Amino acid sequence: xxxxxxxxxxxxxxxxxxxxxxxxxxxxxxxxxxxxxxxxxxxxxxxxxxxxxxxxxxxxxxxxxxxxxxxxxxxxxxxxxxxxxxxxxxxxxxxxxxxxxxxxxxxxxxxxxxxxxxxxxxxxxxxxxxxxxxxxxxxxxxxxxxxxxxxxxxxxxxxxxxxxxxxxxxxxxxxxxxxxxxxxxxxxxxxxxxxxxxxxxxxxxxxxxxxxxxxxxxxxxxxxxxxxxxxxxxxxxxxxxxxxxxxxxxxxxxxxxxxxxxxxxxxxxxxxxxxxxxxxxxxxxxxxxxxxxxxxxxxxxxx
Numbered sequence: 001x002x003x004x005x006x007x008x009x010x011x012x013x014x015x016x017x018x019x020x021x022x023x024x025x026x027x028x029x030x031x032x033x034x035x036x037x038x039x040x041x042x043x044x045x046x047x048x049x050x051x052x053x054x055x056x057x058x059x060x061x062x063x064x065x066x067x068x069x070x071x072x073x074x075x076x077x078x079x080x081x082x083x084x085x086x087x088x089x090x091x092x093x094x095x096x097x098x099x100x101x102x103x104x105x106x107x108x109x110x111x112x113x114x115x116x117x118x119x120x121x122x123x124x125x126x127x128x129x130x131x132x133x134x135x136x137x138x139x140x141x142x143x144x145x146x147x148x149x150x151x152x153x154x155x156x157x158x159x160x161x162x163x164x165x166x167x168x169x170x171x172x173x174x175x176x177x178x179x180x181x182x183x184x185x186x187x188x189x190x191x192x193x194x195x196x197x198x199x200x201x202x203x204x205x206x207x208x209x210x211x212x213x214x215x216x217x218x219x220x221x222x223x224x225x226x227x228x229x230x231x232x233x234x235x236x237x238x239x240x241x242x243x244x245x246x247x248x249x250x251x252x253x254x255x256x257x258x259x260x261x262x263x264x265x266x267x268x269x270x271x272x273x274x275x276x277x278x279x280x281x282x283x284x285x286x287x288x289x290x291x292x293x294x295x296x297x298x299x300x301x302x303x
Contacts, residue, residue, distance in 0.1 A: 004034045005213065008065045008077035011039040012151055017176050018202050019078040022098060022220065029219045038074055040065050062205075066092060069207060076206040076213050081198030081229055084205065086237040093208040095217035100225040101172035103200035103250060104190040105132060109166035110159055112185040116140055116192055119165060126158055126167035130267045134246040135193045136168075137269030152179050159184075168193075172200040194248030194263045197232035201225055224253055227281040235262050235286030239294070245302050249286065254278075260285035264298035273298040 009019040016039070023035045041064070065077045066089055076095065084094070113119055116139055123140075126148040127133060133145045148158050148167065155167045156179065168189065174181075206213045232249035239247060248263035257278045265272040273296055275289040 003032065003212070004036060005076065005216075006074045007035050007037050008040050008068055008074035009037060010065070011041060014080070014151065014173050014177055015078070018080065021176065022078045022202060022204060025098060025220045026216060030216055033216065038068075040068060040074075066205070069205065072207075075210065076204050076217065079203050079205060081201040081203045081233075082196045084198070084203060086197075086233050088205070091208055092205055093214075094203045095206045095214050096204050096221040097226045097229055098202050098220050099222040100201045100228070101175050102170075103195040104171050104188060105168050105193045105195065105199075106171050106174070106189055107166045107168055107187040108156060108159070108181065108184050109187070110184060111165070113166070113187055115187070116189075119143065123165040124163060126155060126162060126164045129168070129196070130244065130246040131196055131248055131265075132168050132193055134265035134267055134269045134272070135248065135263070138265065138272055139192065139269075141269060152177055156181075156184065170199055194261060195250050197236045197247070197249040198229045201229050203229075227258060228252055230281070231258065231260050231284075231286040233286070234284060235260070235290045238287045238290030239264065239299070239302065247302070251285065258283070258285060260289055262286065262289040262293065264293050264301060266301040271301055273301075 007019060007023065009015045019037060026033065027035065062079060062083055068074045069077060069092055070089065081097070088094070107113065116136070119140065122142055122144055124144045124146050125136060126146045128147050128149050136143055137145070146162055146164060148155055148162065152169060152173055155169060158164060159167055204217050206217065228251040231251040235249045236247060246265040246267050251258060251260045258281055260277045262275045263272065273293045275292050277285045277289055279285050
C-alpha cells in the first residue's frame with residue numbers, strides 16, 4: 001500500500017533543492033512511499049528588503065510552515081537547520097538530521113584574494129549576518145560591511161551593482177545549488193569565521209505524535225550530525241539567542257571525541273568571547289560553553 005506524504009518547503013531554489021535531496025534519500029529507502037511537495041511562501045520570502053533582525057529573525061522563514069504542520073495540511077517540512085528556532089512549538093519535533101554538508105562560509109569576489117589580509121583597505125563586503133560582520137571586523141576593522149539579502153544569484157549580482165569587493169556566502173548552499181561562478185573567485189573562510197549553529201545541516205520537522213513519519217525519517221538520520229548540531233543548538237538556547245545574533249558555534253567529532261567551539265561577539269568586532277571544549281555528547285558541551293561565557297559577561301553584547 002502506498003503511503004503519501006505531503007512535504008512543506010519554502011519556494012526558494014535552495015529550499016526546493018534541499019527538499020529534493022531529502023526526498024531522494026527517503027525514496028531510496030522507502031520506494032513504497034509517495035511524496036507530494038507543497039511550496040509555502042513565508043514572511044521572510046515576502047519581505048526581502050527589511051533586515052532579519054527587524055522582522056523577527058530566522059524564524060520568519062519557518063512560522064507559516066510550522067502553522068501548516070500544526071493544522072495537519074502537511075506531514076513534514078525540510079529546513080536549513082540554521083533557520084529553525086532553538087525552541088520549537090510544543091507539539092512539533094525535528095525528526096532527522098541527514099549527513100551535514102560544509103558548515104563553513106566563503107568569500108566570493110570578482111578578484112582573486114589569497115586571504116582576508118589581502119583585501120584592499122576599506123574593502124566593501126556584503127553580508128546581512130551580524131555573526132559574519134563581527135568576526136570580519138574583529139580582524140579587519142577597516143572593512144565596510146554592506147547589508148544585503150536575497151538568494152544566491154541576487155547576492156552575486158550585487159557584487160557588481162553595489163560595487164562590492166566580495167560577498168560572504170555559506171559553502172553548503174553553493175555546493176547544493178552549484179550556481180555559475182565563472183568570473184568569480186571563491187575563498188574559504190573556515191579558519192576566519194566560526195559558523196552559525198546548524199550551518200550546513202538540513203533537518204526535517206514534523207508532528208511529535210506522528211509515529212509513521214518519525215519512523216520513516218529515522219532511516220536518513222546521521223548520528224554524528226545529530227550530536228554535533230544538538231550541542232550547537234544547546235549553546236544557542238542557553239544564551240537565549242538566535243542566528244541573527246553575533247553568535248558562532250561549531251561541534252564535530254575529532255579522534256572519537258566531540259569538539260566544540262563557541263563564540264559571542266559585539267557587532268563591531270571589538271569584543272569577542274570564545275570557548276573550546278572537548279568531551280562526549282553526554283557532557284552537554286554547548287551548555288557548558290554558554291554558561292562559561294555568560295559568567296564572563298558575554299550577554300552584555302547580545303542585548
